[in-house]
Amino acid sequence: MTSLTSLTLTEARDGLRAKKFSARELAGAHLKAMEEARGLNAFVLETPEHAQQMAGQSDQRLKKGDARPLEGIPLAVKDLYCTEGVRTTACSKILENFIPAYESTVTGNLWRDGAVMLGKTNMDEFAMGSSNEASAFGPVQSPWRRKGSNAPLVPGGSSGGSATAVAARLAPAAIGTDTGGSIRQPAAFTGTVGMKPTYGRCSRWGIVAFASSLDQAGPFARTIKDAAVLLRSMAGHDAKDSTSADVKVPDFEKAVGKSVKGMKIGIPKEYRVPAMPAEIEKLWAQGAEWLKKAGAELVDISLPHTRYALPAYYIVAPAEASSNLARYDGVRYGLSVPGHDITELYQKTRAAGFGREVRRRVLIGTYVLSAGYYDAYYLRAQKVRTLIKRDFEQAFAQGIDAVLTPTTPSAAFAIGEKSGADPVEMYLNDVFTVTVNMAGLPGISVPAGLDGGGLPLGLQLIGKPFDEETLFSLGHVIEQAAGKFQPEKWWAA
Amino acid sequence: MTAPAKSSKLVKGGNGEWEVVIGMEIHAQVTSKAKLFSGASTEFGGAPNSHVSLVDAAMPGMLPVINEHCVAQAVRTGLGLKAKINLKSVFDRKNYFYPDLPQGYQISQYKSPIVGEGKVIVDTDDNQTVTIGIERLHLEQDAGKSIHDRHPSMSFVDLNRSGVALMEIVSKPEIHSVWDAMNFVAKVRQILQYAGSCDGDMEKGNLRVDVNVSVRKPGAPLGTRCEIKNLNSITFIGHAIDDEARRQIELLESGGKVEQETRLFDSVRGGTRSMRTKEEAHDYRYFPDPDLLPLELDEKFVKSIADSQPEWPDEKRERLIQDYGLSLLDATKLIRERETADYFESVAKGRDAKAAANFVINELAGRLNKEATSIEASPVSAKQVGTILDLIAEGTISGKIAKDLFEIVWAEGGDPRAIVEKRGLQQVTDTGAIEKVIDDIIAKNPDKVAEVKTKPKALGWFVGEVMKATQGKANPQAVNELLKKKLGI
Numbered sequence: 001m002t003s004l005t006s007l008t009l010t011e012a013r014d015g016l017r018a019k020k021f022s023a024r025e026l027a028g029a030h031l032k033a034m035e036e037a038r039g040l041n042a043f044v045l046e047t048p049e050h051a052q053q054m055a056g057q058s059d060q061r062l063k064k065g066d067a068r069p070l071e072g073i074p075l076a077v078k079d080l081y082c083t084e085g086v087r088t089t090a091c092s093k094i095l096e097n098f099i100p101a102y103e104s105t106v107t108g109n110l111w112r113d114g115a116v117m118l119g120k121t122n123m124d125e126f127a128m129g130s131s132n133e134a135s136a137f138g139p140v141q142s143p144w145r146r147k148g149s150n151a152p153l154v155p156g157g158s159s160g161g162s163a164t165a166v167a168a169r170l171a172p173a174a175i176g177t178d179t180g181g182s183i184r185q186p187a188a189f190t191g192t193v194g195m196k197p198t199y200g201r202c203s204r205w206g207i208v209a210f211a212s213s214l215d216q217a218g219p220f221a222r223t224i225k226d227a228a229v230l231l232r233s234m235a236g237h238d239a240k241d242s243t244s245a246d247v248k249v250p251d252f253e254k255a256v257g258k259s260v261k262g263m264k265i266g267i268p269k270e271y272r273v274p275a276m277p278a279e280i281e282k283l284w285a286q287g288a289e290w291l292k293k294a295g296a297e298l299v300d301i302s303l304p305h306t307r308y309a310l311p312a313y314y315i316v317a318p319a320e321a322s323s324n325l326a327r328y329d330g331v332r333y334g335l336s337v338p339g340h341d342i343t344e345l346y347q348k349t350r351a352a353g354f355g356r357e358v359r360r361r362v363l364i365g366t367y368v369l370s371a372g373y374y375d376a377y378y379l380r381a382q383k384v385r386t387l388i389k390r391d392f393e394q395a396f397a398q399g400i401d402a403v404l405t406p407t408t409p410s411a412a413f414a415i416g417e418k419s420g421a422d423p424v425e426m427y428l429n430d431v432f433t434v435t436v437n438m439a440g441l442p443g444i445s446v447p448a449g450l451d452g453g454g455l456p457l458g459l460q461l462i463g464k465p466f467d468e469e470t471l472f473s474l475g476h477v478i479e480q481a482a483g484k485f486q487p488e489k490w491w492a493a
Numbered sequence: 494m495t496a497p498a499k500s501s502k503l504v505k506g507g508n509g510e511w512e513v514v515i516g517m518e519i520h521a522q523v524t525s526k527a528k529l530f531s532g533a534s535t536e537f538g539g540a541p542n543s544h545v546s547l548v549d550a551a552m553p554g555m556l557p558v559i560n561e562h563c564v565a566q567a568v569r570t571g572l573g574l575k576a577k578i579n580l581k582s583v584f585d586r587k588n589y590f591y592p593d594l595p596q597g598y599q600i601s602q603y604k605s606p607i608v609g610e611g612k613v614i615v616d617t618d619d620n621q622t623v624t625i626g627i628e629r630l631h632l633e634q635d636a637g638k639s640i641h642d643r644h645p646s647m648s649f650v651d652l653n654r655s656g657v658a659l660m661e662i663v664s665k666p667e668i669h670s671v672w673d674a675m676n677f678v679a680k681v682r683q684i685l686q687y688a689g690s691c692d693g694d695m696e697k698g699n700l701r702v703d704v705n706v707s708v709r710k711p712g713a714p715l716g717t718r719c720e721i722k723n724l725n726s727i728t729f730i731g732h733a734i735d736d737e738a739r740r741q742i743e744l745l746e747s748g749g750k751v752e753q754e755t756r757l758f759d760s761v762r763g764g765t766r767s768m769r770t771k772e773e774a775h776d777y778r779y780f781p782d783p784d785l786l787p788l789e790l791d792e793k794f795v796k797s798i799a800d801s802q803p804e805w806p807d808e809k810r811e812r813l814i815q816d817y818g819l820s821l822l823d824a825t826k827l828i829r830e831r832e833t834a835d836y837f838e839s840v841a842k843g844r845d846a847k848a849a850a851n852f853v854i855n856e857l858a859g860r861l862n863k864e865a866t867s868i869e870a871s872p873v874s875a876k877q878v879g880t881i882l883d884l885i886a887e888g889t890i891s892g893k894i895a896k897d898l899f900e901i902v903w904a905e906g907g908d909p910r911a912i913v914e915k916r917g918l919q920q921v922t923d924t925g926a927i928e929k930v931i932d933d934i935i936a937k938n939p940d941k942v943a944e945v946k947t948k949p950k951a952l953g954w955f956v957g958e959v960m961k962a963t964q965g966k967a968n969p970q971a972v973n974e975l976l977k978k979k980l981g982i
Contacts, residue, residue: 082553082554088553090553095553098553100552100553100554101547101552102547102552104554204554204556205554205555205556206554206555207554208553208554209553209554209784211783212782212783212784213783239558240556240558241556241558242556242557242558242559242784242785242786243783243784243785243786319780320783322588322778323586323588323597323598323778323780325597326588326590326596326597326598327551327553327595327596327597329590329592329597331592331595331650332550332551332595333552342591342592342648346590366778369588369778369779369780370776370778371776371778374778374779374780378780
């Protein structure tokens with residue numbers, strides 16, 4: 001039965017409907033794989049009872065021929081999504097025992113469509129990180145290893161657990177969140193498909209907030225088609241989120257396999273950064289070539305404000321985070337460390353509850369919003385943001401349908417390699433992905449090849465607002481040309 | 494920047510006159526069943542923490558959604574303040590830590606409020622009017638309540654108020670006397686009540702006022718101001734300003750300097766004391782709330798609110814004067830509350846307006862005041878008062894009997910006309926019957942008859958006797974005429 005874990009989401013869907021296996025068997029196979037892979041530390045909470053109970057319900061519906069879109073599909077859920085009655089921690093000590101009394105809109109949509117929850121996945125604390133090393137539950141180990149080395153590698157972050165679960169076949173698909181690249185970068189590092197939809201496409205209600213104007217939910221899967229199917233269930237307008245967009249959710253699956261003939265693909269020169277490995281440069285050209293072969297037209301474009309995106313992002317995101325995380329004060333829920341007065345209670349609770357990276361960003365955010373610094377930092381960063389957005393708008397106005405870039409400036413690195421004294425080294429991982437969040441656009445990372453060390457690399461496609469369909473069509477072309485990438489299983493219980 | 498105050502408003506100090514400059518911030522709780530950004534109830538007096546939603550408690554991942562009714566209330570109030578309605582406004586976060594502020598920030602409007610500049614016309618104590626500029630009105634969330642006196646080592650927090658919608662109305666620093674300040678608050682409260690956007694109940698804390706006070710020599714630039722926080726009665730506002738202005742004048746005249754600070758008014762001992770200095774002021778790190786899109790209104794929305802607003806107090810007063818020929822004073826009294834004006838108008842319809850105004854102001858309002866009852870709860874309806882006035886006009890009852898009749902209706906209810914008939918309260922206009930009574934009194938009181946010949950004022954004694962004998966039912970006019978005839982004066 002272990003072969004059940006190698007099925008893609010859509011294969012599993014079709015197999016369930018054809019009654020080749022039951023939802024309980026499918027869930028069981030994945031729960032077993034999760035147990036064996038505990039060494040990877042991808043899950044911070046396994047929910048086997050939940051999974052079996054939900055799968056049992058799915059089996060009943062499948063039996064009656066009453067299957068919903070995701071009937072019986074097991075999924076891994078980033079621990080940033082609040083799940084009713086199931087511990088939700090954002091991988092922070094400050095929420096280590098928090099059990100929500102409510103279900104996030106996105107996970108609620110998935111259960112409504114018949115999906116089965118396998119467990120909650122590891123992540124950087126409050127989604128702040130690019131390697132999954134900043135988790136209160138310890139780092140996630142990538143299922144990938146460099147050829148000839150046993151050195152543990154990072155899966156990327158912050159949604160490292162979800163990416164690992166999908167890459168290591170612990171779940172056919174998973175959900176993550178992406179504030180500056182937290183889905184696309186780990187997808188690239190693990191050879192999986194990861195999409196950040198247009199800001200407003202998925203509801204943020206019930207997702208522990210990091211940076212409200214940038215956070216967006218999105219899918220991880222092993223194929224473009226699977227990601228399309230999953231996104232359709234996740235997405236939709238939600239009156240409980242004022243920033244959720246009231247736009248129709250198309251049948252994304254239909255876009256997969258659609259011709260890309262005549263589409264104009266922008267190749268932005270500003271993404272050719274110094275010290276970018278030659279193999280990434282090569283892969284980028286290769287990706288462009290594949291799209292050209294499929295009938296798309298390549299156009300050199302300029303997105304002149306790209307270089308300001310990263311510094312501006314590291315002002316806007318911490319600013320919002322410093323305010324969003326103020327609620328974790330030890331007064332109503334979560335960790336509370338007593339003090340002799342309220343100020344000391346705050347100080348002790350937050351010092352003990354937040355990890356180093358979270359504390360750093362809260363301090364940065366507090367600083368940039370302070371009187372006398374607001375105009376120089378926050379306001380300026382917002383102006384930069386407007387310019388970045390305008391760069392893309394101008395490209396799209398020229399007739400560009402999508403922009404092709406590398407997802408990351410390097411392949412996965414070793415655990416510990418970039419967690420030294422200079423946080424900027426880590427922040428540079430997001431250099432190609434933050435622009436997309438700053439502009440609120442959809443972006444997808446598609447596995448496109450392996451580097452010399454046998455590690456996966458991804459290409460990123462950036463689309464117009466609410467035009468995820470074009471990204472699925474183009475992504476599919478790359479997927480077909482590049483093939484699929486799977487780590488060799490070296491882990492065991 | 495501001496017009497100099499009239500000399501009559503200047504305050505005498507030890508060495509010359511001072512001008513007081515006052516600006517106000519009025520925090521008015523929006524009348525709404527639900528809170529500003531959550532569906533939780535706003536009912537007053539619920540068990541602690543019984544009206545708290547997941548949003549109000551700032552649970553992880555919860556998001557605010559604006560309550561359209563509260564927006565409409567702010568727009569309506571803005572229209573009453575003759576202010577500019579901003580079709581685009583922005584909600585900001587005001588960040589600070591306190592246990593009764595679960596989010597760690599208050600959602601407010603900082604740079605782009607929903608309502609801009611406006612004006613309020615205030616009656617002064619010398620029967621003039623003064624126009625006070627409104628700087629802005631913005632919407633914000635209230636905090637919860639911290640309770641520190643129930644336990645020796647712990648504090649309690651009640652989040653029922655957390656997230657309740659408030660309007661902060663900010664005046665320009667254009668108020669120059671205690672009376673104007675008090676009248677300004679009363680007038681704004683009246684506008685809020687006319688709008689139905691705030692009940693103005695200061696005892697419940699639904700209307701709270703912060704006052705900024707500074708003093709200067711007439712014509713000099715503005716002095717350093719102090720803010721007195723959280724005043725919850727109009728009388729306290731008057732005392733606080735008076736005490737604070739005196740404190741500043743004494744300080745300056747003795748060579749001191751006013752420090753910009755926040756002060757508290759001590760309503761028991763009088764005077765204000767320092768709460769925190771400028772250096773101790775919070776840095777609130779305002780920034781636009783990324784959970785909320787800018788609030789955009791269209792002209793149609795604003796117009797529909799304007800069209801549905803019956804009448805503002807100034808317009809109503811003008812109309813009562815024009816349409817009913819009332820005096821400024823009577824009209825002012827009648828429009829104090831919209832309900833009183835409505836009551837008056839239904840009484841006055843088809844009747845003598847002055848008589849209606851007198852009755853409502855003197856009899857009804859006096860009685861309501863005595864019982865501390867509102868006009869909505871009046872046991873005597875406008876229809877009943879109308880009937881009483883009709884009975885007077887017809888000559889069926891006298892004015893004096895009307896007062897008694899009003900008391901009966903107040904206590905027992907019923908149709909005044911039926912009561913008059915049943916209890917025989919009709920005026921005696923039968924001259925024969927009155928003559929008989931008069932003859933009887935003249936016969937029994939020869940000394941009084943002699944007296945009245947030289948002192949015509951003694952006629953009053955006779956009138957009183959006749960009235961007494963007829964239980965007040967004799968028509969006073971007829972009594973007078975007959976007495977004069979019979980006594981030969």
